[in-house]
Amino acid sequence: MDTSLVKAAEVLAGSRFTLALTGAGISVESGIPDFRSAGGLWARFNPAEYATIEAFRQDPHKVWRMLAEMDRLLVRSRPNPAHLGLAELERLGYLQFVITQNVDNLHQAGGSQRVIEFHGNAATLACLACHAVYSRAEVSNQAVPPKCVCGQVLKPEVIFFGEEIPPPVLAQAHDLVSLARVLLVIGTSAEVAPASMLPRLAKEHGATIVEINPEKTRLTDELTDILLQGRAGEIIPALVAELKRRTTDGWPPVTGCSRSAPRPG
Incomplete structure (x- = not known):
């Protein structure tokens, strides 16, 4: 068995938080290409023209040409073994929270209960004029772009370039990261601020960084303690299996290890 996987299981079993x-990399196996990949949205839609809040305010009909394509991908996607494995880690008490940069709702669909949506969720839409909020199901029969009852074009509740992360979300993410004994970094190179600061903040507070990515990233040499290189859909289930095996073999977590999730703030 891969010694890195064994080591990762050991630190997870001994972690109190x-x-x-x-x-995006965790959802590639669900059929959602990384936006920046050759087959991603940015290959066809210039983000400066389609993915900024200024672009949406100026011409929401144009921006919805990109959003409609994104929506088609999201509607077809399903949780993959990586999402299901993280939900299982949470159920077993080895994972307290997921902080995701994704807007695809696949963590929740896969069974995760404690998810911090750093960049929002495309499953809900809001009106920038009257602030009404709709579920995707409520507007599914409308033409594109969907409109509010007040007549304005609706915007998915995702963070566009030029928008701030909502302060309560940012504060909660920082509080949680400062408590972490282990941070799993999965399917991201963590190069886009402010999410890029979270691994560094965790490291500064003494966390062990376990990176799961198909290729090495800038994090690998700078912050990562344990690299599990490969597909998340294969590695995370293997990690779950190793933790279950060790528990069955009478290898319990460290005495006093918390299996509840403190809620900062």
Whole structure:
């Protein structure tokens, strides 16, 4: 068995508070290309023209050409073994929260209960004029772009370039990261601020960084303690299996290890 996987299982079993930070890479196996990949949205839609809040305010009909394509991908996608494995880690008490940069709702669909949506969720839409909020199901029969009852074009509740992370979300993420004994960094190179600061903050507070990515990233040499290189859909289930095996073999977590999730703030 891979010694890195064994070591990762050991630190997870001994951790009193573990977080996962996930990015686009975890959802690639669900059929959602990384926006920046050759087959991603940015290959066809210039983000400066389609993904800024200024672009949406100026021409929401144009921006919805990109959003409609994104929506088609999200509607077809399903949780993959990586999402299901993280939900299982939470159920077993080895994972306290997921902080995700994704807007696809796949963590929740996969069974995770404690998810911090750093960049929002495309499953809900809001009106910038009257602030009404709709679920995707409520507007599914409308033409594109969907509109509010007040007549304005609706915007998915995702963070566009030029928008701030909501202060309560940012504060909660920082509080959780400062408590982490282990941070799983999965499917992200963590190069886009402010999410890029979370692994560094965790490290500064003494966390062990376990990176799960198909390729090495800038984090690998700078912050990562344990690298599990490969597909998250294979590695996370293997990690779950190793933890279950060790528990069955009478290898309990460290005495006093918390299995509840403190809620900062």
